[in-house]
Amino acid sequence: MRNEDQYKIDLEICPMPVLLVSSTGEIMRTNRRLNDLFGFAHKELVGQQIEVLVPEEVRDHHPDLRDAFFEVPTRRGMGTGRDLYGVRKDGHTIPVEIGLDPVEFHGSVMVMVSVVDIRERKSNEAMIRRALDAASSAMIQVSDSGLIELVNSRANDLFGYPAGELIGQPIESLVPDRYRRRHRVYRASYENDRTTRSMGRGRDLFGIRKNGTEFPIEIGLTPVEGMDHLSTMATIIDISDRRRREQHIARKNAELRRLNEELLQFAYSASHDLKAPLASIVGLLTCCEKDLTAGDVEEATANIGRSKMLADRLAKRIEDMLLLAKSDMVDATWEDIDIASRVEQIWSTLDHYGVTLVTDFRHTAPLRTIGARLDVVLENLISNAIKYREESAEENIVKVETSDGPEAFHLSVEDNGIGIPEEYRDRIFNLFQRVADSHQPGSGLGLALTKKNVTHLHGAIALESRPGKTVFAVTLPQGRSLTQKDRETA
Ligand code: ADP
Numbered sequence: 001m002r003n004e005d006q007y008k009i010d011l012e013i014c015p016m017p018v019l020l021v022s023s024t025g026e027i028m029r030t031n032r033r034l035n036d037l038f039g040f041a042h043k044e045l046v047g048q049q050i051e052v053l054v055p056e057e058v059r060d061h062h063p064d065l066r067d068a069f070f071e072v073p074t075r076r077g078m079g080t081g082r083d084l085y086g087v088r089k090d091g092h093t094i095p096v097e098i099g100l101d102p103v104e105f106h107g108s109v110m111v112m113v114s115v116v117d118i119r120e121r122k123s124n125e126a127m128i129r130r131a132l133d134a135a136s137s138a139m140i141q142v143s144d145s146g147l148i149e150l151v152n153s154r155a156n157d158l159f160g161y162p163a164g165e166l167i168g169q170p171i172e173s174l175v176p177d178r179y180r181r182r183h184r185v186y187r188a189s190y191e192n193d194r195t196t197r198s199m200g201r202g203r204d205l206f207g208i209r210k211n212g213t214e215f216p217i218e219i220g221l222t223p224v225e226g227m228d229h230l231s232t233m234a235t236i237i238d239i240s241d242r243r244r245r246e247q248h249i250a251r252k253n254a255e256l257r258r259l260n261e262e263l264l265q266f267a268y269s270a271s272h273d274l275k276a277p278l279a280s281i282v283g284l285l286t287c288c289e290k291d292l293t294a295g296d297v298e299e300a301t302a303n304i305g306r307s308k309m310l311a312d313r314l315a316k317r318i319e320d321m322l323l324l325a326k327s328d329m330v331d332a333t334w335e336d337i338d339i340a341s342r343v344e345q346i347w348s349t350l351d352h353y354g355v356t357l358v359t360d361f362r363h364t365a366p367l368r369t370i371g372a373r374l375d376v377v378l379e380n381l382i383s384n385a386i387k388y389r390e391e392s393a394e395e396n397i398v399k400v401e402t403s404d405g406p407e408a409f410h411l412s413v414e415d416n417g418i419g420i421p422e423e424y425r426d427r428i429f430n431l432f433q434r435v436a437d438s439h440q441p442g443s444g445l446g447l448a449l450t451k452k453n454v455t456h457l458h459g460a461i462a463l464e465s466r467p468g469k470t471v472f473a474v475t476l477p478q479g480r481s482l483t484q485k486d487r488e489t490a
Pocket residue numbers: 380384385388415417418419420428433434435438441442443444445446447448470
């Protein structure tokens with residue numbers, strides 16, 4: 001049998017579509033399966049360039065690839081790593097897999113091209129992909145050697161990668177640097193005990209996005225058996241929101257614990273603080289009884305007057321305590337404050353006892369803060385400045401000054417009053433703390449209330465004092481420079 005006839009027979013009995021192509025790209029032979037696959041009649045392709053079967057996008061470039069093959073003709077698959085397509089006579093493209101075999105024909109080297117129609121496989125793959133992409137969880141399939149084989153679109157979105165970029169990369173590229181080494185060890189131990197389970201029980205797991213940001217995740221692992229190797233499907237859930245909620249609850253719990261402790265301390269101190277004046281009132285009323293029995297109306301009237309005064313103070317104290325109790329529940333509305341009008345308004349509600357108000361407002365931007373809290377601060381500092389004036393001074397002055405920077409607002413209330421002895425300075429911000437020989441009525445709550453409100457506003461308060469000069473300096477962050485979280489906890 002002639003060589004050529006032998007090829008003819010070989011081509012026809014070959015169970016897959018094949019064609020013989022010369023080194024110049026001319027189609028020399030095709031079998032029926034090939035003609036059927038591409039929709040050509042018998043012999044219709046013979047004599048044509050192989051490029052008629054190549055999609056238009058790669059057609060121009062194809063002769064170069066062909067030349068490269070014929071430079072070193074070896075048996076191999078074509079287009080490794082790329083999706084290959086052939087063009088049918090009717091112009092439709094079909095996905096194919098192609099094998100190349102150099103053969104000798106009529107004394108020249110040619111290539112026997114075998115074509116595998118992979119339409120069904122591709123359509124199954126597409127179906128699986130659609131199902132994976134429809135899943136609400138991020139899914140990544142990893143081979144037993146740790147390489148990413150499959151990524152659904154949710155996973156690409158979650159980690160910030162364009163489709164396809166993660167394929168073939170080690171799974172460790174999605175693990176933050178500091179966990180990478182350990183991750184390889186965990187993966188190896190998983191390979192010895194492949195079961196469906198969640199990953200990293202008892203450990204916090206993190207993923208890293210393409211842009212380098214980390215986020216907490218939860219991972220479920222399911223072993224998958226492939227044709228020739230084992231893989232694992234990892235289902236990944238971004239738990240950032242849950243973590244944020246947990247942290248929020250933890251913060252709230254800590255705050256509740258603090259408030260409870262404060263309440264307890266408050267209850268102890270309050271009962272102690274209220275008992276003494278109550279006992280005095282009871283004592284005075286007992287005296288009244290005796291005075292009336294003895295017919296001493298004048299003394300009885302005087303004692304009633306004293307108990308009334310004590311009762312008034314007590315009422316004021318209770319009012320202050322209520323203010324303090326309520327100070328954690330202020331409506332946290334952040335607003336731009338007009339300090340001048342706030343100070344003026346507060347000043348107008350106070351008895352001045354001849355004290356002069358001096359203001360020096362040097363701030364450039366309005367203070368953004370919670371007005372209700374700022375009022376408590378201003379009112380207490382200004383009323384104390386009046387209350388603790390030096391009676392013998394030529395002139396009593398309260399000076400309110402402001403200044404600001406990009407991040408902070410400074411407010412100070414200064415007086416030329418009696419001053420606060422050194423040994424009391426640490427204590428006076430605590431509940432019910434008063435300077436021992438203070439002759440002024442008060443409950444020792446004003447500065448505690450002031451400090452509490454400044455703290456709520458994420459600010460700080462400092463004190464400088466000597467006889468003739470006391471300055472309370474408050475530094476408040478500008479509300480707009482605070483984070484949302486800070487604002488919520490104010
Ligand atoms: P209260 O005025 O009701 O005693 P505060 O908490 O407002 O309570 O103040 C605590 C103490 O600090 C006061 O009793 C007073 O002795 C001292 N103090 C506060 N402000 C001044 C001031 N501007 N000058 C001098 N002493 C002050």
